[in-house]
Amino acid sequence: MSTAAKPPLKRIVLPVFFALIFCFIVLQFVNRPLITNPPVTGEIEAPAQVKAILKKACYDCHSNETNLRWYDKVNPVYHMVAEDVTEGRKGLNFSTWKDLAAPDQKGKLWEAVNQIIAGAMPLKNYTAVHPGAKVSLEDLAVLKKYLSDMVVSKPADTSKTNALDKQYKNWTKETAAQTAPSVSSNGIAYIPDYKNWQVISTTDRVDNGSMRVITGNDIAIKAIKENHINPWPNGTIFAKIGWDKIADVDGNVHTGAFKQVEFMIKDDKKYASTKGWGFARFKTPKLLPYGKTKLFATECVNCHRPESANDFVFTSPVKH
């Protein structure tokens, strides 16, 4: 055992240490991102109890009332904080809430609460530093009740029945002559064959008053049969078909007007930037592609993020 090989503390360790300190100080002044609080133009209105939870758990990143503590402003943390705030406001901003149409507001709220239930929000690295932002079980119960109370279940109104009748007439007399295929802004074309695929499951959506049937192509069905669904094999395609709900007087609910069909196409290389899945949504019988630019898929990924351990898939398949 030789002690002569020990590096001299003063010659190497100390200069490196001071160099790091110097870099740290410089880092505080260069290239500082700017977090401003733009005006609050149309804030969400909610019962005081609900709003208090949103304020403590969400507002730092999802409003124009970001409250930075001194330790949030120290780089390199500050850079991360700035990115979280920018991204957060883009996805959901309670200060510009009234810019959203009423159904979108509802959708965002249900999604937000589901993100909290799944533990995806508030972000773990945020609550680690701001433990006060954690959503307790009591808080969650308040939020859930708030959402449940918003659900109104009405018997069929004539506008829904009329919408269905009109669609149904056009659909049943439809001939083979189809218009040009609809293509989503990320290049995914509408796949008419989805209705010939086997069924994977169904969903009754209380939150947005819709019903869904999920079908899968042969690769998906084979994967289900063999339990090879985490991850799903490349080539898997799901279609989720969504309709309005129409209830009769006996409490039987049937599918109303066709709202949309959504696709998830698995290709871990081609769609690497969106977690290995290509997303597309075609709305109304005109099959209008959703999303003006291909950035719309970020919205899909963000909502599917709580299912990251399940290959970003919500559906639990039923073997048929």
Added chain:
Amino acid sequence: MRSSYLLLPALLLFLVSCSEKHPDGASLINKEASLPAAFNFSKMGLKVITSSINKKQGTMSTLYGNDLALNTAKAGRPAQPGEVLALITWKQKDDDRWFGAKIPGKLQSMEMINTTAAPGAAATVTYKHYDGDQMALNPDTLVNQERIKYIFDQKPSVMP
């Protein structure tokens, strides 16, 4: 040695972010809703015709059929020989992955309709009703006619 103390929190953070557990595929299947494998339902290659919910009973059903059954229903024609229809009903359960959604829970019943050619009539209808855990054939025929009518009365869901 001291620098490794600084690395420790970073390493921990890294481990936490990587330690997400991925459940195996079998555990992600909705088992209580799945059909007995012996039924070989998927081999029949039936397609979805429509789906419905019974709020009073807390059940949800999906109606499947072969091409002929779907086309006959779309055209609003009476039953043709060669149709196959299956109505599967589940108890609903809350979707534990989405607050606000209900999905198929326990498998409750399967009703099968086959139509064959009959002299002097449009078609002969055979109706079978399976239920319980093992989807055993239910010998009770009391409501057969009512159920046959219910199934044939289903309007296909619009699927452009």
